Amino acid sequence: MEKQDLDVQRLRAELSQFHESIEFYRLPPTASRYTEGVRHLAERADCHWLVQDACIIALGLMQRKSFVTVDFLRLSETEQKRTGFEASIRYTDGNGTLLQVQKYLLADFPFDTFRLFYVHRILMLPGEY
DSSP, X not given: XXXXXXXXXXXXXXXXXXXXXXXEEXXXXXXXXXXXXXXXXXXXXXXXXXXXXHHHHHHHHTTXXXXXXXXXXXXXXXXXXXXXXXXXXEEEOSSXXXXXXXXXXXXXOSOSEEEEEEETTEEEOGGGO
16 A cells, blocks of 8 residues: 555646656756656655666666666565565566666655656656656
8 A cells, every 4th residue: 555644646646737847957967857747756755766766777778778667666565575675666668678677675655656757868757758
């Protein structure tokens, strides 16, 4: 079940309002940028770690693919006990080809599943693509 510390339904509704960002934020020291929607997510959900990790890993994958999906998944309790990890982020090409998996011992993130896109060195919400 998704964390209740933050009103997840409300945050999802807020994030659905972001389309075609015109303002971008730079993530030093990488050449990556992120959109207004991702900034809102990072600030409201206090998940700057997710933005940083996604940008760094996806940037490294850009040599192989120009479009990368970033899929956060909180593991089931059974899977957490079995693996010792709370969550993972799967990086794919958007067509089912798995590029990389990053596992997390702890993941302070309000959603059980969440998708971002990384295109042209910009991390964005799917609605901003």
